[in-house]
Amino acid sequence: AQTVTQSQPEMSVQEAETVTLSCTYDTSESDYYLFWYKQPPSRQMILVIRQEAYKQQNATENRFSVNFQKAAKSFSLKISDSQLGDAAMYFCAYKEDQGAQKLVFGQGTRLTINP
Amino acid sequence: NAGVTQTPKFRILKIGQSMTLQCAQDMNHNYMYWYRQDPGMGLKLIYYSVGAGITDKGEVPNGYNVSRSTTEDFPLRLELAAPSQTSVYFCASSYSPVSSYNSPLHFGNGTRLTVT
Numbered sequence: 001a002q003t004v005t006q007s008q009p010e011m012s013v014q015e016a017e018t019v020t021l022s023c024t025y026d027t028s029e030s031d032y033y034l035f036w037y038k039q040p041p042s043r044q045m046i047l048v049i050r051q052e053a054y055k056q057q058n059a060t061e062n063r064f065s066v067n068f069q070k071a072a073k074s075f076s077l078k079i080s081d082s083q084l085g086d087a088a089m090y091f092c093a094y095k096e097d098q099g100a101q102k103l104v105f106g107q108g109t110r111l112t113i114n115p
Numbered sequence: 116n117a118g119v120t121q122t123p124k125f126r127i128l129k130i131g132q133s134m135t136l137q138c139a140q141d142m143n144h145n146y147m148y149w150y151r152q153d154p155g156m157g158l159k160l161i162y163y164s165v166g167a168g169i170t171d172k173g174e175v176p177n178g179y180n181v182s183r184s185t186t187e188d189f190p191l192r193l194e195l196a197a198p199s200q201t202s203v204y205f206c207a208s209s210y211s212p213v214s215s216y217n218s219p220l221h222f223g224n225g226t227r228l229t230v231t
Contacts, residue, residue, distance in 0.1 A: 001174070004157060006157075037220070039222075043118075043221070043222040043223075043224065044219040044220065044221050044222070045207070045219060045220035045221075045222060046219045046220075047213075047215070047216050047218070047219070050216070091157070091158070095213070101146065101148065101160075101163045101165065101171075101173075101212060101213050102160055102163070102173055102174060103158075103160060103213050104157070104159075104160075104174065105150075105157035105158040105159075106157045107155060107156060107157045108157065
């Protein structure tokens with residue numbers, strides 16, 4: 001079974017600084033998707049960024065970028081120029097290419113932004 | 116707009132008892148999900164539905180059943196409660212598939228279930 005591990009229960013960063021959240025996963029599949037979701041207190045799980053495993057280029061969405069190391073099964077999220085609105089729980093997630101709606105989530109990392 | 120509503124918030128069951136966790140959403144979402152979260156662990160998908168009348172197993176379906184007779188409701192049934200089912204259960208819904216941008220997963224507040 002696939003597993004996703006986030007080893008940082010909590011992280012904090014000064015406003016305008018850069019922070020990196022770690023995620024590792026385990027799978028025997030070669031085609032899959034990886035995601036970072038943000039969950040603010042509203043309890044919505046918002047997709048921040050998505051990476052297809054067959055793509056070598058790291059995904060980027062504005063201030064959010066990933067470092068995807070397929071051989072190492074590592075998928076970290078970098079948030080540049082941190083803003084107060086970035087404070088939330090962040091979940092790393094995995095989905096098999098053929099797995100429809102079956103997301104496997106990590107434990108989550110609570111990110112605090114210090115003004 | 117209530118979003119996703121789960122009931123009850125807390126429940127204690129004896130081994131072998133049955134219960135239904137209720138979930139309702141008022142956003143006309145086609146996609147609905149049941150997750151469980153054990154202490155210190157990530158969310159695990161139990162069952163999901165892509166529309167009324169359509170359900171499918173997730174990662175950990177054993178010991179559970181679901182039905183989706185309407186778009187709004189997606190109840191989760193535990194037939195013979197076991198201590199291994201002690202967990203926090205979350206219902207969620209989304210307008211589009213989970214891997215879509217601009218289509219958040221809306222979660223309920225959860226049901227904390229203890230089986231003794």
